[in-house]
Amino acid sequence: MSMAPPENGDQRHLVIVGAGCAGVELAFSARSGGWIGPITLLGDEGLQPYHRPPLSKGYLAGEAVLETLHLKTKEAYAKARIGYLGSARVLAVDRPGRAVHIADGTRLGYDKLAFATGGRARRLPCCNDVPHATNVFYLRTIADVDQIRAMFTQGKRLAIIGGGYVGLEVAAVARKMGLDVTVMEAAPRVLARVTAPEISAFYERVHRDAGVRLLTGFQVGDFVLSGDKSRVEGIEGGDGLCIDCDLVIVGIGLTPETDLAAAAGISVDDGILVREDMLTSDEDVLAIGDCTRFESKLYGRSLRLESVPNALEQARQAAATLCGKPTRPESVPWFWSDQYDLQLKMVGLSQGYDRVVMRGSASENSFSAFYVQGERVLAVDTVNRPLEFMLSKKLVGERLRVDWECLADDGVPLKTLLSTAAVA
Secondary structure (H helix, E strand, C coil): CCCCCCCCCCCCCEEEECCCHHHHHHHHHHHHHCCCCCEEEECCCCCCCECCHHHHCCCCCCCCCHHHHECCCHHHHHHCCEEEECCCCEEEEECCCCEEEECCCCEEECCEEEECCCEEECCCHHHHHCCCCCCEEECCCHHHHHHHHHCCCCCCEEEEECCCHHHHHHHHHHHHCCCEEEEEECCCCCCCCCCCHHHHHHHHHHHHHCCCEEEECCCEEEEEECCCCCCEEEEEECCCCEEECCEEEECCCEEECCHHHHHCCCCECCCEECCCCCECCCCCEEECHHHEEEEECCCCEEECCCCHHHHHHHHHHHHHHHCCCCCCCCCCCEEEEEECCEEEEEEECCCCCCEEEEEEEHHHCEEEEEEEECCEEEEEEEECCHHHHHHHHHHHHCCEECCHHHHCCCCCCHHHHHHCCEEC
């Protein structure tokens, strides 16, 4: 369903809760798409909206400064007539009264409301025992990284809990800066939720070759505290092994920020439930980005995706809905991770694959891994192969059928195989 397009002179107010990439993209896309009335963007940080992916990479390494992370310039907001309120923590949404209540006492009315609240770092249960430890960090905001970076000095012992994208990206930066790094992962291998064993083994080798101490199957048991309990000095595993450390970074995933929506009576189930037009259970309320859950036609199941490309695409879909324009077909999800000189780009979701077809050479740090289910390629992981990544978007999105033996032949260009492929 599409909302009616705004009439000339329409002063309907669009309020967007959340000023990450999804919220900012929605504000600008709605304006360029024909939304005439006021647009107000609410962010709970006191900073101008910024990109988050560089936080665990270039910004942590000191290769990027805050100004280069801004999503838009101040002039761009003014030109587009988009109001931005920072340090605006929303306490509640009054749907019958069509208003949001902000912590400073402001009551802001809306005609259309969008949740772009993203997520918060998932907490490690045993961290509740050390709420005042000054050297235990979660990496989610600029403020988090500024504190971490101040402690990133050569020779410091860094313990990273979690062997996912963020944990491994931080490990790569830390090793380049000369820290002594230990990564602890509860699963039997790193990246276990999102990649095949072959890819996990590749990244485990890369990190160990770089000097990272990598412990898989490691269950965090307890923290060893300093005498005044102000610092964590060690992490004990369930098997009795103790890892000495000077600082700890926890990266064990994201919890969708759905509390506001749920309290307002919006349907929530591990994410704010949205239709393909990004509308929630309330026709005047939309939701976009990491906080949402939707029914995927491409994969035939309910999904919650944590990725910038998905957040941007959903923001554009929501803008089309607000402006009475048709929404586009579901796009293929994709992700990326930079570690050392390796650029990992992934397209599609691999759950349910029958076999993994390798193309290229892992020993030369240039290869692609195709996740095949029957005759259909569900997903592709590429390392340092940008062209194959781009071609894989078509391969996955159009459900093309490719002979897997030919797919494994690196001597046959992928583009050639695609030109003769049929729909699976």
